[in-house]
Amino acid sequence: MTDNTAQTDNGPVLAADGRPLKASLRKALRAQKIRAMMLIAPLLLFIVVTFIAPIADMLFRSVENQIVGNTLPETTATLESWDFANGEPPDEAVFEALYYDMFLAAEARRHTRVGSRLNYEETGMSSLFRGTGRSLDDLGDDYFDVFEGVDPIWEEAGFWYDFMGAGDGDAEAGGLIDAQRDRLSALLDEPVAGDVGFVPDAEIAAILPRTADAYAAFAAYTALVDEDVVAEEEPWEAVFTALATDLRRDGAGEAIAAYSGDGAAELQAAYEARDQLPDISYTEFFIEEDEDWGSLDTWGTIHAYSPSFTPGYFLTAIDMRLTPEGISAQPENLQIYGTLFGRTLFMSMVIMGSCILLGYPIAFLLANLPMRTSNLLLILVLLPFWTSLLVRTSAWKVLLQQQGVINDLLVWIGLVADDNRLQLINNQTGTIIAMTHILLPFMILPLYSVMQTIPPSYMRAAKSLGATDWTAFWRVYFPNSVPGIGAGCILVFILSIGYYITPELVGGETGTFISNRIAYHISDSLNWGLAAALGSILLAVVLVLYWAYDKLVGIDNVKLG
């Protein structure tokens, strides 16, 4: 290369203006790149917003598991130190935390959601949470009756408001309210903001910690979610349960005796009447409601699914499962996903293969017949392509069933006995036949467009050099048509791997694909996490196959038209 700015010594090559050529070139290219980026920016943005972001969000669900921690924050935190291997259900502290978590969740109708979530992992959790949620009020009601008997003032909203908030000092425990606000935001999965209109008093919060906490939860929920005025609402049942717990705490007597703020006399009276309170622990309450609360499996499942992120969905998707003892294989009578993935890949390959076998000759004819005939043939290929997918699939049902057209015909010509008709539908055969037909145009069209560009003179040249028809085709024509086969294969394979309507309608029990299970989990079981995990695996398989294909055939050798 000769360049008049080039220097022969080993200094950098300089441009006409004396700057290094490399930098100057980079600058010129950068402007071009920016212009190109700006031109594609609208499309790129569109794709990111409407396509990539929703898919990423959906796939993220396959590991996301915040619902357990958000709904039962105190329980999961207390449960952390519990060990499944000990063989003992957790202690009273966990049940106490569970009571207050469940109470708030039940008020917000979120406890059933976490029940459904855990039911995917351990059968029975759904009704456990639903049933217990209904009876949480009973415990508080029992305590309430006693307090009300001692002094009817405990029923009054205004008394409670002054009692918990005013105190006699000005030290305020505002942190309690902030904590409750954050907790509500997590529980409801949307930011909760605003003024609660109540601040707990620090002194009373020190004497009655559980009560202050429960009342703060009540106040935050009343003001921020129900949008009512705290001072006018009678506290909910959990507050009375909390008060009973605090009164029975060791050392409560001295602290209460020393207290002199608002409601001191009433509190002292309630303290003296503490022996009348029903004597029931949180543990007893829960186990009485449902004995499953005493079961190790229940707590093991909650413990195993406490973290915000879980490999659980992915494990289920590969026929494993996350149990309290660790990761293990799914029992054999529950293993389906491996079979389905294998079947989906195998059948997609078979469909792709039969599309090549059927499509190649047609594409060859299309490309080599005179224009008029080939146009007619092309219309015949395209007509079914333009017909609704459901109509074509239903037509196959009519054709393939045992009392259907094809079987009738075979019986009529005597190939098949009347009482031994062929089973052509509701099995793999049905899926393969119907899907091959539906996907055939995706094979024919790219093949046709590639074959049209192969000059007929190549074949003539080969033959004039002494090749037979077969040799000329195999050694000259076929290699030229390989890019079309590649394109057709990719299209057909990737389309069929995600197909679901046709297998659902004609696949019976042995001809369904993994996508049918994904659809089931999206629309029936609402287990979107598992659906997302199955979808992610399917996407990964396609990407790996695409990569392998690129290595073997080379993606540059693919012509899509």
Place this chain on the structure above:
Amino acid sequence: MKLKSVLMLTTGAALAAPMALAESHGGMDMADSMTLVSWGGAYQDSQINAYANPYQEMNPDVEIVWDESSAEAVARLRAMNEAGNVTWDLVDVLASDSMRLCDEGLAMEIDHDEVLAPGDDGSDATDDFGDLIVSDCFIPQIVFSTTFGYRTDVEEWNGNTPDDICDVFDLEAFPGQRSLERRPIGNMEWALLCDGVAMEDIYDTLETEEGVERAFAKLDTIADEVVWWTAGADTPQLLADGEVVFGSTYNGRLFSLIEEQDQPVEMLWDAQVFDIDGWIIPEGLPEDRLNRVLDFVRYATDTQRLADQAAYISYGPARASSAPLVGEHAELGIDMGPHMPTDPENSERVIVFNYEWWADYRDDMDARFQAWLSN
């Protein structure tokens, strides 16, 4: 200070909230259009004829849009709820789906006595609907059943006709293909019943490992002769084509196959599985739309309207007080009483779904069922 600002902030909302639940008649702000979601086909037509048209005659400026999406209602409602844009006002779902929607917080909890009209005989709505109110969000409409139809012209049966559910499992006396739904619900119950389990022990048995094995073993005896269906229209089609000789489906589908299309098919009412269909109101509707829906639903589920619906489709009204009012089919002129699943003749032996049980075991059982199918 704080109290005052809260008062100002919340007064508006505090006033608005209870009003939404108050008596829905009167001069309230009501939207003038609503989107109802149903199943399409003959069932939706019966709803249009029995409630929607009369309602629109009373309220000529109300526009009703129908969406035939009930089959995927659960997933669609969840997607709408997550997007924060619920476009449906009233959704027709199966009782089991209503439980799921209620658990997920996607359907509104209602006070049945307050929202629904009392029965014509003066009973409270809760008494009138009775046990059919399976969840706090569910407003029952009709009782239907999943039951079997059989062809009457099968030569191999030598003139015998099945009269017992267990004939479905008897391949010797009643050879031929059968169609069953491709999900465990219903099939497991029938299998156990025919394996000698007493009706009241079915769900207890299914809870045990051996019980499930027993049910699958029973189903195994006919599995080679079963066509599994997924859409309600499949079995009528298969029966009409002679592809199967026995088939389970919804009784209304069989009614139209037998009475309207005049096919050589009969009903086998024994051990029919009762199921309920009804409305749910999506959670989070704006006030004016909620008022309109409450007004409509109160009208559409009163005693007379539910009885009227039976003139268009052979499903039983969910109110006890509607039963005496059921009359003749609007077009065919046949007396509908004997075609109701709730008719005493037909309901000598019925399986009543245990919704709570299935809500717990559905996912687990379905996974097993699919695994069983693919082996």
